[in-house]
Amino acid sequence: MKPLPSFSLHRPKTLIEALELMWELEEAKPIAGGTDLLLLLRDGTCKAKHLVDLGLIEELRFIREGDDQIRIGATTTHKQLQRSPLMAEKSPALRDACACIGSVQIRNLGTIGGNLCNASPAADTAPPLLVLDSKVEIASHAGSRSIPLVELFAGPKLNSLQPCELIKEIRFPVPKKSNGMSFQRLGRRKGCTLSVVNAAAYLELDGAICRQARLALGAVAPMPLRIRDVEEMLRGQKISQQLIGEAASACHKLVNPVDDVRASAAYRREMSCILMRRALNEAWDRARRNMQ
Numbered sequence: 001m002k003p004l005p006s007f008s009l010h011r012p013k014t015l016i017e018a019l020e021l022m023w024e025l026e027e028a029k030p031i032a033g034g035t036d037l038l039l040l041l042r043d044g045t046c047k048a049k050h051l052v053d054l055g056l057i058e059e060l061r062f063i064r065e066g067d068d069q070i071r072i073g074a075t076t077t078h079k080q081l082q083r084s085p086l087m088a089e090k091s092p093a094l095r096d097a098c099a100c101i102g103s104v105q106i107r108n109l110g111t112i113g114g115n116l117c118n119a120s121p122a123a124d125t126a127p128p129l130l131v132l133d134s135k136v137e138i139a140s141h142a143g144s145r146s147i148p149l150v151e152l153f154a155g156p157k158l159n160s161l162q163p164c165e166l167i168k169e170i171r172f173p174v175p176k177k178s179n180g181m182s183f184q185r186l187g188r189r190k191g192c193t194l195s196v197v198n199a200a201a202y203l204e205l206d207g208a209i210c211r212q213a214r215l216a217l218g219a220v221a222p223m224p225l226r227i228r229d230v231e232e233m234l235r236g237q238k239i240s241q242q243l244i245g246e247a248a249s250a251c252h253k254l255v256n257p258v259d260d261v262r263a264s265a266a267y268r269r270e271m272s273c274i275l276m277r278r279a280l281n282e283a284w285d286r287a288r289r290n291m292q
Contacts, residue, residue: 002042011053015060015139015168018052022164023141025050030166032075033109035102036118060113060168063087068174074113074167078102078125081112090174092286093128093181093200100124100185103192113167116152119159119223120194126153126224127200127216128183132172139168153223178211179204180287182279186271188262195219196263197271201279203239205287210234215247215279220255220272227254227276239284248277 010025012018022028029048031037032055040046054060060075063084070090072081078098081087087095101107101115101124115125116136126149134149141164149170154160161167175181185198197219204212213234215227230247237243257268 002044004038004042005044005047007041007048008050009053010050011056013056015057015166018054018057019139019141019164019166021050021052022166025052028052028163030054032111032114033077033106034114035106035110036114054166062169065090065174069171070174071169071171072112073169075111076113078107078110078112078115079104082107091128091132091172091181093183093202094125094132096183097124097128097185097198097200100183100187100191100195112170116149116170117159117161117167119153119155119157121156121221121223122195122198122219123224124183124185124195124198124218127198127218128181129170129172130216130224130226131181131200131202131214132175133214134170134172136170137168138165140165144168150224150226156222175202176204176212178206178287178291180283180285180290182282182286184275184279184282186275194262197257197268197275199272199275199279201276201283203234203280203283203287205239205284205291208238210237210239215276217251217255217272217276220257220268222256225255227251229254230276241281244277244280244284248273248280251276 027049031051054075060073062073064071078101081098135146181202183200185195187193200216202214213231218224230250233247251272255272257265259265
């Protein structure tokens with residue numbers, strides 16, 4: 001195993017201090033859980049002279065509801081999200097995604113901000129956050145800005161952050177009572193593996209009519225993907241097994257997977273339809289139960 005390269009570690013206690021360090025230091029990288037970054041440093045894929053540890057900054061670790069928004073601090077761990085009563089009630093799809101990530105040890109250390117910044121096409125938190133219509137609050141020494149989550153992804157393993165910027169929080173509207181959502185994934189084994197395909201669905205019902213639909217797939221394109229054409233098929237329509245089947249089948253032509261060591265492109269294309277059907281069925285079932 002290759003040793004880690006040498007670097008200087010800085011441990012600020014406030015966000016302002018961290019942002020100043022990111023601005024002032026040459027070749028500085030933020031680190032939270034380090035479950036991705038340390039591997040990249042060891043393999044030489046990423047270089048850093050300085051690491052700015054965000055682990056002591058309490059203002060970046062929270063799960064809150066207020067002003068019709070749910071807000072999640074960037075260094076909140078997957079385990080904290082998995083165990084959060086608020087996530088269980090308001091966002092079971094995100095809770096289920098966090099429960100699937102890596103091992104117990106990785107979930108204890110890995111953070112939601114790190115999972116998103118790593119920008120893996122197979123990131124498990126991305127599809128549920130996309131269907132929740134999430135935005136990302138980004139901070140730097142010059143101020144802050146907010147962007148839709150989809151704009152954070154710039155390509156495989158590439159994000160759109162500037163070198164001195166940090167994710168501060170992720171936020172999304174509180175889901176309506178008539179909603180149902182689901183996260184589904186397929187891996188080569190049950191745990192400690194990247195998703196071969198993952199999918200999320202969000203539905204809002206008015207009786208039997210779909211008033212809102214948001215769908216997303218991962219590991220089937222260079223970046224996590226909103227399936228907007230299929231969303232339009234569902235909006236304003238009476239939900240039925242036939243409609244769900246047609247919507248899921250339409251994903252076949254809308255994805256752009258690749259062949260790799262985990263699966264072929266053809267297999268991913270077929271499984272994107274199957275997982276989307278499962279996600280839609282579970283979201284539909286949850287929405288009906290929530291309206292009772």
